[in-house]
Amino acid sequence: MSTTGPGPTITSQADDFPGWYNDVVRRAELADYSPVRGCMIIRPYGYAIWESMRDELDRHIKRTGHSNVYFPLFVPKSLLEKEAEHVEGFDPQVAWVTRAGGKELDEWLAIRPTSEAIIADSVKDWIQSYRDLPLLMNLWNNVVRWELRTRLFLRTAEFLWQEAHTFHATEAEAAAEVDTGLEAYRAVAEDWLAIPVVQGRKSEGEKFPGAVYSHSIEAMMRDTKALQAGTSHMLGQNFAKAADIRFLDRDNERKHPWGTSWGFSTRMVGATIMAHGDEAGLVLPPNVAPFQVVIVPIFRSEEDRVKVAAAIEQLEASLADVVTASGPLRWKTDWREETPGFKYNHWELRGVPLRLEVGPRDVAAGQGVLVRRIDRHKEPVPLASLAAELPERLATYQQAVFQRALDFRAANTRSLDTLDALRESIEVEGGFVMAPWCGSPECEQAVNEATGATIRCIPFDSPDEAGRCLVDGRPSERRVLFARAY
RNA sequence: CGGGGUGUAGCGCAAUCUGGCAGCGCACGUGCUUUGGGAGCACGAGGUUGCGGGUUCGAAUCCCGCCACCCCGACCA
Structure with a gap:
């Protein structure tokens, strides 16, 4: 597919x-x-x-x-080994320099796994x-x-x-x-x-x-x-x-x-x-997007190209002064010799939040068509007032991206009480499961072996709620977050 | 570490079985026509077929060795 x-x-x-x-x-x-x-x-x-x-x-x-x-990239072996639990935890992942200057080193140097x-x-x-x-x-x-x-x-x-x-x-x-x-x-x-x-x-x-x-x-x-x-x-x-x-x-x-x-x-x-991200590629929040707005010119004849270029040039002058939540507006006009459709796909793949299409019909009406990446919502906007509106539009978009993620998480988070229910949920639906846990490593391990899920964390905002551990039934003070993780 | 698989143009693949000019699509370059949701035509450029050895008139293809990567398991977190 x-x-x-x-x-x-x-x-x-x-x-x-x-x-x-x-x-x-x-x-x-x-x-x-x-x-x-x-x-x-x-x-x-x-x-x-x-x-x-x-x-x-x-x-x-x-x-x-x-x-x-x-601090240096290299950590002498003797230093890395001073904290016992630390060295044991990192040992298999450490890369060592054993030779330098044409000879074997007296003391190996770890390439820092952390400092x-x-x-x-x-x-x-x-x-x-x-x-x-x-x-x-x-x-x-x-x-x-x-x-x-x-x-x-x-x-x-x-x-x-x-x-x-x-x-x-x-x-x-x-x-x-x-x-x-x-x-x-x-x-x-x-x-x-x-x-x-x-x-x-x-x-x-x-x-x-x-x-x-x-x-x-x-x-x-x-x-x-x-x-x-x-x-x-x-x-x-x-x-x-x-x-x-x-x-x-x-x-x-x-x-x-x-x-x-x-x-x-x-x-x-x-x-x-x-x-x-979605099926078309990246969806970037405006604060991190390398380009927040991309302008796609559309024209057939040379005559149209000149008109469109003039309108865009005028717009660009007003964009230069726009300041967003993440600094001066970052925008690009795509004048490449590709079709508009190609450019739409190109910039959607790259997650640019807003796309402005400017064609001959738009120029005649003093407008452009503004398209939101997150939902492809299209809206004609007057070019004269666009620059002034962009900070607000981008802030709204940023909020919409956050809200969508919040809704998605809520729709995929369940509160369950038994190991069977957790296994069923993790295997069929995935997502986060909030479940009672007694606090023992053995029960944590049992859940992992049964479902592949791990305890991601014991959330600070999970309310105190007396219950019974989903594995061994011992008393649990609060629910913890289980999920399969990267 | 065990089992399986794959290495051919930037990417994806065919040709391997059955040895005989190394090809296709996309991408790339030039030109013309195009441009409101991934344009078309023409011409062109691009190769140590993972590496080394062997068999053969001739090896991407067969044989031996090595290397890399992918998947599953184990290990780790």
Whole structure:
């Protein structure tokens, strides 16, 4: 199955979601495979989407008092191994440099899978007094995790991300920082990418190796599977103890600081594709769309072309001053020598929110035909007033994308009480299932083996509700979120 | 790691069984005609048939070895 009409097509979302995803990523020119297995080449259109969410998150990070820094790509083996749970969790995924400068290295160098270890070691001299705290740092970098099964953007051996690392004098302060990080992710996901998320705590089995606890935001893709979209970790004093970081507190006692770390990666580009896309390709929220409006000129004769060009030129002059929620309006007029139909498909595949068709009939009427990508709704609009209306129209569109995702999630979330009902629901309908759980790893494992679903998180906003665990019937305090996940 | 499959132009494939000029569609270049939902015609460019070895007058095709990738399982999260 494929989209209608002649010309190249993409795999139908309904028939084969992974096939659809791959086609969209490749055909919309977001990314390519690389000569290195599991690694990806991010192309200009894909990188522009990443830059938009990166820049927005960076604003949140700086607004909340963090400074950007840089630490090395290489982590000495001895440092990576200091925190026992950490090294055990990452060991199979670490890539090593064993040879350099023409000889075997005395000490292997890990290519960072994450930077907790090297940062803890590096900052121990910076932290002497409670006056040196909190230390709030953030890195934008690349990391390598040697994944066996990779998918463009979603899980690649090398990926781009941001990792915040902070140190605090008290546990309460560190706990508040974990919330700060997660709130930044919620804001970027929901307000910028129009992806509604469930915030919650990870189960013991799913938390970050070396963390005391982990929080995450979880999003629903359009195949109803879950995607972890950002994590924020309470590291407690684990890494501080491993690296022997101590500070002298107000009470003249030497103490280990409490740490946090939180990360958000290029996986979110994949989330944006899968949370909004449809049979025609990408559907991008205006805030991240590299182009928010595309203008398609239509003409037959040279005489018509001149008239259309004049009208568009006049319109473009007014567009130059338009400011949207994500900065100056980003638009493009497509003058390529292709048919209008070709261009419609081309820009729909790329998810451009608004398309303005301008032909001879329109010019005669002083209007254009504005078409919304999300529902192909067509509307004649006067060219003279369009520029002034665009910020509002784009804001409305952004909200419509979010609302549609919210409705989709609601329609695919069920509250169930038994393992049989959960299995039936996961296998037949997919989606999210809210079910009571006693808290034991054994019952968590039992659900996973029976259904393939995992506990995505223990949601913060799930109401306290006494019940019985869906596996062993023991008392449960609240419902947790089960789903099959990427 | 086990089982199965596939490697031929940028992409998708045919030719392999039965050895005999390496082809088709899309994409790409030029020209003309076109342009309100993926335009048409003509001409053109593009190849170490995954790599190495063997058999043969002759190998994409047969034989041996290697490599890569995909699917299923296992493992991991």
